[in-house]
Amino acid sequence: MKTQAAVLYEAGRPFEIEELEVVAPEGNEVLVRYDYSGLCHSDLHMVKGHLPFRAPMVFGHEAAGEILEVGNKVSRLKPGDHFVASFFPVCGVCRWCVTGNSRLCDMGANGLEGFLPGGKFPFRGAKGEEIGAMMSIGTFSQYATIHENSVIKIDDDLPLDKAALVGCGVPTGWGSAVNEANVRPGDTVVVYGIGGLGINAIQGAVYAGAKNLIAVDPVEFKRDSAKKFGATHTAATAEEAQKIVSEVTNGTGAESAIITINELTSKSVSDATEAIWKGGTVVVVSMGEYGANTVELSGVHLALWSKRIHGALYGGCNPMHDIPKLLGLYKSGHLKLDELITSTYSLEQVNQGYEDLEAGKNLRGIIVHQH
Ligand SMILES: NC(=O)c1ccc[n+]([C@@H]2O[C@H](COP(=O)([O-])OP(=O)(O)OC[C@H]3O[C@@H](n4cnc5c(N)ncnc54)[C@H](O)[C@@H]3O)[C@@H](O)[C@H]2O)c1
Ligand SMILES: [Zn+2]
Ligand SMILES: [Zn+2]
Structure with missing residues (x-):
């Protein structure tokens, strides 16, 4: 099957829209149609050379769509099912999966090399060359062959554009507050x-009961948006935020800070780390240059005040459980998704979107795939 897809040939170049061949699904693989794909910042870290990847690769790792065909070993899914793609596959049997840490599943090890669990490259170029898929899903494509363990089946009545965002940005942000910062009622x-x-860390912290919620961003539109999602205070800089934290906590500091x-x-x-109090937690979510030392602190300071610096992938979520759970919270009115989509783009406009x-x-900007 042919597909239009956004391919990156090397860091520093724009995405190129090309017609590729989608390799047919076999065994535990499924052929999918992507309807919507969100534009997450992580793709840009590869475009900028901050994170290594194997080129050429179809980018994108946040999407929803429909199953078109299933391989002969697939029993959990059928053509017509709606799904959200998970940017880490979940095998269900590795050490991480069976201990409630399925976002760390061993099957996700090759996401930046772009082949599917099992070793197959899912796309072919015009000369037959092997082309990978970011996080083994490559959602900046109309169609793709992916492993069934990357597929989270969802209810048919959910709008797929909103559901797409629950592939990465929503669980990663929401979970950073709820699971990783472990925000408690009354926290700062x-x-x-x-x-x-x-913006989803804000939603998670509101739902978990934060009393003082300080949103920091140099962009005014972002600060205004944070207020609409429930932030109690906003600041343009970390220094301004520090003043607010001191005022609202009588100088003791915040329980948690999420980056x-x-x-x-x-x-x-x-x-x-300055903003949190004794026993507090800093949650590091952001990516950046892979080899750069970006934690430079007094270890004695950490020990004396018992502070924790905590790295967080996928918001501490278990995708098979948490993606349907978050979509359930959307249905019940406890999670905003409609308000997250600020702009829509065609696949050809992917560079403009970034x-x-x-x-x-x-x-969040979102690509609306045409078929
Ligand atoms: N850990 C994970 O599992 C995971 C998953 C997805 C994305 N990420 C990473 O999370 C980060 C955020 O992704 P995103 O898609 O939300 O990006 P984004 O570009 O949508 O948002 C980043 C925001 O940071 C703001 N900003 C820039 N400098 C700032 C500063 N000094 N102080 C305060 N705010 C500042 C920008 O104005 C912008 O609003 C990226 O580095 C991305 O790669 C991590
Ligand atoms: Zn992402
Ligand atoms: Zn696993």
Whole structure:
């Protein structure tokens, strides 16, 4: 089957829209149609060379759509099922899956090399060359062959554009507050960076009962959006946020600080560590340059005040459980998804979408695939 897809040939170049061949599904694989794909900042870290990847690769890792065909070993899914793609597959039997940490599943090890669990590259170029899929899903494509363990079946009545965002930005942000910062009723929480992830960290912290919720972002539109999602205070800089934290906590500090800025820096980790109180937690969510040392702190300071710096992947979520759970919260009115989609783009406009992301115009931009 043919597909139009956004391919990256090397870091530093724009995405190129090309017609590719989708390799037919076998065994535990499924052929899917992607209807919507969100524009997450992580793709940009590869475009910028911050994170290594094997080129050429079809990018995108946040999407929803429909199953078209299933391989002969697939029993859990059938053509016509609606699904959200998980950017980590869940095998269900590895050490991580069976201990409630399925986002760390061993099957996800090759996501940046772009082949499917089992070793197959899912796309072919015009000359027959093997082309990978980011996180083994490659959602900037109309169609793809992916492993069934990357597929989260969802209810048919859910709108697929909203559901797409629950592939990455929503669980990662929401879970960073609820699972990883473990926000408790009455807490003071600081969220640095109000993009597709940070706005959902705000939603998670509100739902978990934060009393003081300080949203930090240099962009006014982001600060205004945070207020609409329930932030009690906003600040343009970490220094401004520190003043607010001191005022609202009588100088003791916040219980937790969550870093969801576009690119992790040493300063952002130090600022967040200053903002928390004794026994508090800093949750590091942001990506950045893979090899750079971005945690530069006094270890004695950490020991004396018993502070925790905690790295967090996928918001501590178990995708098979948490993605349907979050969609259930959307249905019951406890989670906002409609308000997250700021702009829509065609696949051909993917580079424009990322320019808008960098310019601070979007909470989340989303590609609407044409078929
Ligand atoms: N850990 C994970 O599982 C995971 C998953 C997905 C994305 N990420 C990473 O999370 C980060 C955020 O992703 P996103 O899609 O929300 O990005 P985004 O571009 O939508 O949002 C980033 C926000 O940070 C703001 N910002 C920039 N500098 C700032 C500063 N000094 N202080 C406060 N705010 C600042 C920007 O204005 C923007 O609003 C990226 O690094 C991304 O790669 C991590
Ligand atoms: Zn993402
Ligand atoms: Zn596993």
